[in-house]
Amino acid sequence: xxxxxxxxxxxxxxxxxxxxxxxxxxxxxxxxxxxxxxxxxxxxxxxxxxxxxxxxxxxxxxxxxxxxxxxxxxxxxxxxxxxxxxxxxxxxxxxxxxxxxxxxxxxxxxxxxxxxxxxxxxxxxxxxxxxxxxxxxxxxxxxxxxxxxxxxxxxxxxxxxxxxxxxxxxxxxxxxxxxxxxxxxxxxxxxxxxxxxxxxxxxxxxxxxxxxxxxxxxxxxxxxxxxxxxxxxxxxxxxxxxxxxxxxxxxxxxxxxxxxxxxxxxxxxxxxxxxxxxxxxxxxxxxx
Numbered sequence: 001x002x003x004x005x006x007x008x009x010x011x012x013x014x015x016x017x018x019x020x021x022x023x024x025x026x027x028x029x030x031x032x033x034x035x036x037x038x039x040x041x042x043x044x045x046x047x048x049x050x051x052x053x054x055x056x057x058x059x060x061x062x063x064x065x066x067x068x069x070x071x072x073x074x075x076x077x078x079x080x081x082x083x084x085x086x087x088x089x090x091x092x093x094x095x096x097x098x099x100x101x102x103x104x105x106x107x108x109x110x111x112x113x114x115x116x117x118x119x120x121x122x123x124x125x126x127x128x129x130x131x132x133x134x135x136x137x138x139x140x141x142x143x144x145x146x147x148x149x150x151x152x153x154x155x156x157x158x159x160x161x162x163x164x165x166x167x168x169x170x171x172x173x174x175x176x177x178x179x180x181x182x183x184x185x186x187x188x189x190x191x192x193x194x195x196x197x198x199x200x201x202x203x204x205x206x207x208x209x210x211x212x213x214x215x216x217x218x219x220x221x222x223x224x225x226x227x228x229x230x231x232x233x234x235x236x237x238x239x240x241x242x243x244x245x246x247x248x249x250x251x252x253x254x255x256x257x258x259x260x261x262x263x264x265x266x267x268x269x270x271x272x273x274x275x276x277x278x279x280x281x282x283x284x285x286x287x288x
């Protein structure tokens with residue numbers, strides 16, 4: 001309302017500035033004029049010697065001063081962001097990012113479990129190579145029974161086979177572990193959680209500074225903001241390694257793991273540096 005009133009006052013004052021201040025009424029021009037009158041035709045009296053005195057600078061200067069006085073207030077008033085300026089919008093960022101941290105932990109656990117599932121095959125194959133020849137038997141227990149039975153038991157072979165029983169037990173344990181991990185669908189679950197993490201994390205890493213700017217009119221560069229920016233970069237790097245990882249590239253897999261582990265460290269640092277900010281937001285904002 002102040003801005004509207006000031007504009008109207010400015011228009012009125014500016015109009016008054018251009019109004020003639022002479023008290024003499026100007027006579028209307030005759031309908032028919034003689035030749036000498038046509039030659040000096042000047043209905044607006046632009047050629048008058050008193051034109052310089054017809055403009056009063058005082059009303060115009062008053063309107064300009066009024067606009068200048070109101071300009072800082074008009075410029076300072078930003079758009080009304082509604083609920084996004086209040087406590088609800090301000091708490092949306094820490095709540096979502098807190099959930100994203102838990103999602104990141106879950107994705108990390110599933111990623112390492114899937115890695116364990118993939119590498120178990122190599123461990124099992126290496127252990128099986130240390131087992132003695134079973135002589136065509138289906139299992140180590142059957143080979144021992146064959147060595148001890150029959151008309152001429154082979155006690156030496158039976159002893160050798162029995163010495164391999166701890167190795168066979170370890171193989172059986174690893175096979176059972178791999179079967180259990182395979183039943184959990186870790187590969188698809190890890191990929192789905194990683195994709196959701198990249199989306200939510202990036203979206204709300206941008207939402208946080210936007211909310212701060214809407215509420216305070218400026219940003220506050222510091223460890224929390226820098227850690228968030230670095231975290232988004234690491235998420236992007238980890239996601240960029242996925243195509244090469246699917247083709248068995250171990251270098252890409254190592255970069256993927258390193259980026260995510262470093263990201264977890266930055267995420268933890270963000271929580272520590274964001275806690276004082278959260279307390280200040282709660283203190284300075286109101287519901288909704």
